[in-house]
């Protein structure tokens with residue numbers, strides 16, 4: 426294409442474990458089947474901190490992190506038909522090409538089209554569109570929303586209703602959709618079913634929201650931070666349990682089994698802690714209970730349980746992006762938000778300009794932040 430580079434600001438992660446630094450970067454024009462987006466707002470998800478910390482097996486540096494962003498299409502490369510300049514869009518870390526084996530299976534929202542290069546921090550042609558101080562910067566999760574301009578594959582972006590505030594819709598790019606989708610699509614909770622949610626961050630509280638929508642019976646939130654009790658009830662939880670107030674680590678399993686007359690129909694791990702994942706599985710009802718792993722664990726971590734837990738009918742599953750197909754289903758979620766059917770504003774506890782993005786990371790670790798939204 427004939428497009429020109431754009432020079433703008435971005436928060437760059439130069440190396441693992443170091444603070445992000447605001448830099449002037451060059452964003453190259455989109456090539457064939459690519460889209461350049463002016464990012465207006467981005468959320469900060471726990472996964473951004475996870476990768477920055479250095480424990481993500483796929484983490485590579487220097488990189489432009491961020492994967493929960495909303496913006497407006499600035500220009501498109503050759504062959505792009507699904508969006509056009511001026512469209513209000515959300516970046517998708519789970520692409521949807523509609524042509525690969527995954528997309529055509531009807532069984533999953535995972536898409537194989539760009540996942541291999543995405544995992545390497547590169548565009549599908551194996552190169553980067555970011556430059557800074559004479560070197561290439563890597564992309565992240567196919568999004569890189571911590572930049573005022575980014576370039577993504579056309580399969581990794583969806584246009585949504587422009588009347589929706591981008592400072593809200595950015596959160597549908599990960600946290601809210603992930604939890605809400607896990608409850609409503611992946612688990613597809615039936616009325617009266619009892620559920621337990623481990624971890625009441627944006628993801629866990631969004632599972633609560635989805636469970637309420639699906640008319641679950643008991644909606645029990647488990648969190649080690651008592652400040653999450655009020656938050657849980659605000660989103661519709663029926664019970665809150667702090668496992669640290671129980672006699673021992675695994676007592677939470679007995680407690681949940683007792684509260685639900687034999688175990689939960691569904692449990693959700695929204696912590697990323699593999700010990701919690703085990704408790705979540707073992708708190709499921711014998712014969713049919715299903716535990717869904719959403720949390721992301723550090724390199725080297727593994728889950729375990731006695732095989733007997735599965736022999737006796739418990740199921741262990743997981744999902745990415747809640748099982749939501751981004752291009753097909755996200756516009757509808759934005760409409761649901763506009764119609765007042767799903768809460769989005771309620772998750773936003775902090776707002777910062779790009780220069781203060783490190784404060785947003787610190788807030789997340791401090792535990793009184795559900796979501797910080799960065800105004801780019």
Ligand code: NAD
Pocket residue numbers: 470471472475599600603623624625626627628629647648649650653668695696697698701718719720721722744745746747789792794795
């Ligand atoms: P968050 O940090 O805001 O929330 C985590 C919550 O878990 C906190 O309230 C914390 O107090 C609680 N917690 C920590 N240890 C606990 C324990 N031992 N028992 C009970 N509760 C505990 O994080 P978030 O942004 O809501 O993300 C949650 C997890 O989901 C992270 O691991 C994140 O990387 C992952 N994630 C996965 C997907 C996906 O598609 N699979 C999408 C988004 C986020």
Ligand code: AHE
Pocket residue numbers: 470471472473481482483484519540599721745746
């Ligand atoms: N890269 C890590 C795993 C990270 C991971 O599991 N990411 C989730 C999304 S977290 C969003 O906040 C995910 O969607 N995974 C599926 C995928 O295709 O990336 C690792 O362990 O290598």
Ligand code: ZN
Pocket residue numbers: 470471472473492493599600
């Ligand atoms: Zn995320």
